[in-house]
Amino acid sequence: MRWDALFRDMEAQLAAAAGLAAESEISDRVRMELRGISLQDRLRSQNGKELLLDLGTAGVLRGILRHVGEGWVVLEQDRGAALAVLSHVVAIRGMDRFASRPAGQVRLGVTSALRSIARDRSAVLIRSAGAAAESALHGTIDRVGSDFLELAVVPSDQPRRSTNVTGVYVLPTATVAALLSQQNGWP
Structure with missing residues (x-):
C-alpha cells in the first residue's frame, strides 16, 4: 500500500x-x-610508550615515558634518563588518543625533582630553553632554590671534584628545558 x-x-x-x-x-x-583534561592527564596514560619530545632549539628527546610530575616528565633512554620540562616542549609524537583522569596523588614539582637529583649528586647535562642543544652545560647540581639552581660545571669526562670545577652557573629553573643523566657516556 x-x-x-x-x-x-x-x-x-x-x-x-x-x-x-x-x-x-x-x-x-x-x-x-x-x-577538563590536561596534557599531564594525557601523558599519564602514555606510561611505557616511546615518545619523541621536540624542545625546539634545545633539541629532541626520545625515550620510554616512565614518570609524569607536575609540569615535567622522565623518559628512559638507551644511555640514561632525561627529565623534560613540559613548558618547553614544542610537540610530542608517539601518543595515542587516551587520557587518564588525575588520581588525586600529590605530584612533585620540577624543583622537587631537581632537589632529588642534587641530593643524588648525579652528573647531568642541562639543555636550556632557547639555546642550541650543543651548548648544553655538563656538571652537577649543587643547590636548588625556589626558582633557580646552581650548577658546578665539570668536563664530561671528569668526576665532580673541586679541582675539576671550571665554573658555577646560576640558572633560573624557568629556563631549564631538559636534564639528561649519564649511564654509558654522553650522547
Whole structure:
C-alpha cells in the first residue's frame, strides 16, 4: 500500500534525526570532557610508550615515558634518563588518543625533582630553553632554590671534584628545558 511506504519513510527520517541528535549530544559531551583534561592527564596514560619530545632549539628527546610530575616528565633512554620540562616542549609524537583522569596523588614539582637529583649528586647535562642543544652545560647540581639552581660545571669526562670545577652557573629553573643523566657516556 502507498501509505505503508509513506509511513516507513517517515519512520526512517525520524530514526535518522534521532541518530543525528544522539551523535551530536555525544560529540558535545566528549568536547566538554576534553575541556577538563590536561596534557599531564594525557601523558599519564602514555606510561611505557616511546615518545619523541621536540624542545625546539634545545633539541629532541626520545625515550620510554616512565614518570609524569607536575609540569615535567622522565623518559628512559638507551644511555640514561632525561627529565623534560613540559613548558618547553614544542610537540610530542608517539601518543595515542587516551587520557587518564588525575588520581588525586600529590605530584612533585620540577624543583622537587631537581632537589632529588642534587641530593643524588648525579652528573647531568642541562639543555636550556632557547639555546642550541650543543651548548648544553655538563656538571652537577649543587643547590636548588625556589626558582633557580646552581650548577658546578665539570668536563664530561671528569668526576665532580673541586679541582675539576671550571665554573658555577646560576640558572633560573624557568629556563631549564631538559636534564639528561649519564649511564654509558654522553650522547
